[in-house]
Amino acid sequence: xxxxxxxxxxxxxxxxxxxxxxxxxxxxxxxxxxxxxxxxxxxxxxxxxxxxxxxxxxxxxxxxxxxxxxxxxxxxxxxxxxxxxxxxxx
Amino acid sequence: xxxxxxxxxxxxxxxxxxxxxxxxxxxxxxxxxxxxxxxxxxxxxxxxxxxxxxxxxxxxxxxxxxxxxxxxxxxxxxxxxxxxxxxxxxxxxxxxxxxxxxxxxxxxxxxxxxxxxxxxxxxxxxxxxxxxxxxxxxxxxxxxxxxxxxxxxxxxxxxxxxxxxxxxxxxxxxxxxxxxxxxxxxxxxxxxxxxxxxxxxxxxxxxxxxxxxxxxxxxxxxxxxxxxxxxxxxxxxxxxxxxxxxxxxxxxxxxxxxxxxxxxxxxxxxxxxxxxxxxxxxxxxxxxxxxxxxxxxxxxxxxxxxxxxxxxxxxxxxxxxxxxxxxxxxxxxxxxxxxxxxxxxxxxxxxxxxxxxxxxxxxxxxxxxxxxxxxxxxxxxxxxxxxxxxxxxxxxxxxxxxxxxxx
Ligand SMILES: Cc1cc2nc3c(=O)[nH]c(=O)nc-3n(C[C@H](O)[C@H](O)[C@H](O)COP(=O)(O)OP(=O)(O)OC[C@H]3O[C@@H](n4cnc5c(N)ncnc54)[C@H](O)[C@@H]3O)c2cc1C
Numbered sequence: 165x166x167x168x169x170x171x172x173x174x175x176x177x178x179x180x181x182x183x184x185x186x187x188x189x190x191x192x193x194x195x196x197x198x199x200x201x202x203x204x205x206x207x208x209x210x211x212x213x214x215x216x217x218x219x220x221x222x223x224x225x226x227x228x229x230x231x232x233x234x235x236x237x238x239x240x241x242x243x244x245x246x247x248x249x250x251x252x253x254x
Numbered sequence: 255x256x257x258x259x260x261x262x263x264x265x266x267x268x269x270x271x272x273x274x275x276x277x278x279x280x281x282x283x284x285x286x287x288x289x290x291x292x293x294x295x296x297x298x299x300x301x302x303x304x305x306x307x308x309x310x311x312x313x314x315x316x317x318x319x320x321x322x323x324x325x326x327x328x329x330x331x332x333x334x335x336x337x338x339x340x341x342x343x344x345x346x347x348x349x350x351x352x353x354x355x356x357x358x359x360x361x362x363x364x365x366x367x368x369x370x371x372x373x374x375x376x377x378x379x380x381x382x383x384x385x386x387x388x389x390x391x392x393x394x395x396x397x398x399x400x401x402x403x404x405x406x407x408x409x410x411x412x413x414x415x416x417x418x419x420x421x422x423x424x425x426x427x428x429x430x431x432x433x434x435x436x437x438x439x440x441x442x443x444x445x446x447x448x449x450x451x452x453x454x455x456x457x458x459x460x461x462x463x464x465x466x467x468x469x470x471x472x473x474x475x476x477x478x479x480x481x482x483x484x485x486x487x488x489x490x491x492x493x494x495x496x497x498x499x500x501x502x503x504x505x506x507x508x509x510x511x512x513x514x515x516x517x518x519x520x521x522x523x524x525x526x527x528x529x530x531x532x533x534x535x536x537x538x539x540x541x542x543x544x545x546x547x548x549x550x551x552x553x554x555x556x557x558x559x560x561x562x563x564x565x566x567x568x569x570x571x572x573x574x575x576x577x578x579x580x581x582x583x584x585x586x587x588x589x590x591x592x593x594x595x596x597x598x599x600x601x602x603x604x605x606x607x608x609x610x611x612x613x614x615x616x617x618x619x620x621x622x623x624x625x626x627x628x629x630x631x632x633x634x635x636x637x638x639x640x641x642x643x644x645x646x647x648x649x650x651x652x653x654x655x656x657x658x659x660x661x
Contacts, residue, residue: 165371165499167431174374184432215366215540216433223432229555232562236547239334239346241286247348 172220173213175206183217187224194221194233207242210234256280257607259345259354261333261545264292265589266581267360268316269596270603275323277604277611282352283325284345286332289390290317292362293582294589296385298414301631309589310389336545343576356576356603359546360596363560363582366537368402369433372500372509373535381536385411388418396532400509401425402497403536404443406634409486411534416487423528424483426492426511428535430518437537439518440476440493447493449636476516496520497533506533539586539634546583549574554648558641559585560634567649568620570599571606578603585641588632594623 168181178201186192186200194217197203203217204210210217218233227233239248258274260267263285271283289295291313300306320327328349335346336357343357365380367373377396379387381403384395398421401408412422430438437443476493483490492511498520499510513524540561547553551572552565566572566579580599581592598619605611627638635641 167369167371167429170369170371171374172369172433180369180431180433211364212367215537216369219433219435227555230553231555232543232547232553233555236544238548240544240548241332241334241348243332243334243348 172216173201173203173206173210175208175212176202176204178203178213180220183220187220191224192221193225193228194218195235197221198234204234209237209240209242255342256282256352256354258282258356258358258603259284259343259352260358260360261285261336261345262292262360262362262581262583263287263290263327263329264360264362264581264592265294265312265316266362266583266592266596266599267292267358268313268320269593270358270360270580270600271325271327271596272316272319272323273597273600274604275320275325277600277609279600279604279607279609281325282354283320283327284331284333284347284352285327285329288330289313290320290327290329293382296382296389296414297410297589298389298417299410299632307589307631312589333545336548338549338574338576341575355607356578358578358580358599358603359543359564359583360579360581360592360599361542361545361583362592363539363586364542365539368428368437368535368537369431370402370428370497370500370535372502372506375500375502375506375533376504377502377506377531378500378533378535381408381411381534384532384534385414388415388420394418394420395534396506396530397421398423398530399532399534400497400528400530401534401536402428402509403437403538404447404491404493405437405536405538406632407539408534408536409491410632411536412489413487416489422489423530424490424492424495424511425486426483426509427496427514427518428537429496429498429512429520430514434537438496438514440479440514441516444476444479444493446636449633481513498525500533501527506531509533539582541583541585543583546572546577546579549577551577552648552652554645556585556641556644558635558637559645561586563645565645565648565652567653568598568623568646569602569616570595571602573652576606585638585645586634587627587638588630588634590626591623591630594619594626598623 257279297309483492546564580595
């Protein structure tokens with residue numbers, strides 16, 4: 165296996181090669197890289213690959229120190245739909 | 255309504271809870287792990303002077319004090335969202351929603367992975383996971399391991415594995431690519447290690463820090479660094495070899511190492527395979543600030559603090575009413591600093607809730623954070639003081655700008 169085939173985002177199965185190519189082609193920041201490839205948009209909410217996606221994007225675009233590079237969205241942990249707003253029938 | 259909810263029962267959260275309870279606040283502590291103590295639980299190392307810092311023992315002491323004060327600590331509960339509404343804070347968990355006048359975020363740090371082909375194989379784990387298995391659950395992560403990433407955390411944990419009788423075949427660098435960055439460059443890693451040389455029992459590194467004051471000597475140091483590593487607790491620390499692949503079909507069977515140049519390029523023909531049944535990846539720590547990020551609190555990326563941190567003052571207030579932070583969410587440091595920050599946050603909270611807290615005790619608590627920091631045995635970033643100063647400047651700019659935060 166080479167670096168290019170290596171999976172970086174396990175939830176969405178995005179490879180290192182795809183991330184590096186996309187970052188290079190569009191000179192994107194982390195957010196754009198995420199939206200173009202879906203890296204960091206899976207089940208774990210980017211918990212595992214966030215820093216790797218960031219690092220790849222930083223090689224192509226400069227960091228803005230006043231922004232979190234990849235936005236966090238609630239829920240920040242996987243939760244059951246029922247726990248988000250269950251209406252009980254009894 | 256409760257006075258205060260604390261998210262995180264690590265050293266910062268527990269110390270804050272104890273201090274706040276001593277000042278008569280009504281508190282709830284929430285933690286998603288099954289035991290109180292946070293990352294303290296896994297820690298075990300010898301301090302200068304021969305004392306052992308035993309995290310399980312320290313956690314027990316804190317929990318006992320919390321127990322004696324009758325603190326309400328809910329374990330195994332994950333917070334997935336927080337919101338400010340009508341002047342109070344709502345905390346959404348996988349069980350129920352809680353409400354309090356103030357909220358302290360003491361959620362600690364997270365580990366970053368390294369990117370090496372094969373890193374998704376079963377048997378590869380973060381170095382912190384190996385620490386928790388070994389020291390907290392007393393389960394061997396495997397028979398023989400390789401650690402990828404040479405830094406303060408990985409060397410501390412290598413030593414812990416060694417004490418537990420688990421063979422560590424090598425600590426080596428990750429291969430050079432865009433993800434692994436400077437952690438894959440021998441000269442940069444050597445440089446970072448020289449600043450923590452007091453921790454390294456290896457005479458080579460200790461002596462090195464005195465000798466290698468200038469760039470030329472550093473370059474020589476890495477050029478002549480033994481290719482097979484310097485042994486530390488009998489574990490070869492390889493600054494001139496990188497893991498280029500983790501091998502195995504269904505699980506880890508070994509790693510392929512290669513010698514690299516001083517700037518991290520693989521020298522072809524030097525590849526060799528070492529067998530092992532587990533691999534620890536150590537890509538460093540960053541502040542776990544996800545909940546703070548949901549509130550609209552301003553953030554600043556400060557390398558010396560390990561990543562993006564929520565804006566906060568020396569007394570642990572954020573610009574949002576009733577929202578406070580303490581511990582590694584404010585920057586990566588050792589457990590003792592986290593405790594002193596927890597205490598300071600609790601005093602600020604008690605004061606803001608109208609308790610009689612003397613200005614002098616608050617400023618003494620702030621002073622203790624700095625003195626704990628300068629005496630710290632474990633330092634994750636050599637320039638942490640620079641990072642704290644940058645943050646303080648951002649805070650002052652913010653305070654003078656009186657910029658309103660829209661939540
Ligand atoms: C793997 C690892 C190893 C470390 N080893 C050392 C070491 O050897 N020596 C040293 O000095 N420092 C070490 N550190 C640094 C460590 O972070 C500090 O020493 C100290 O534990 C920080 O204290 P804290 O209270 O800020 O956070 P922590 O001790 O990390 O506690 C935070 C707590 O918050 C809980 N939490 C987080 N998010 C949520 C949520 N959404 N819902 C509910 N609960 C939540 C966590 O379960 C955790 O128990 C290590 C850190 C890590 C990650």
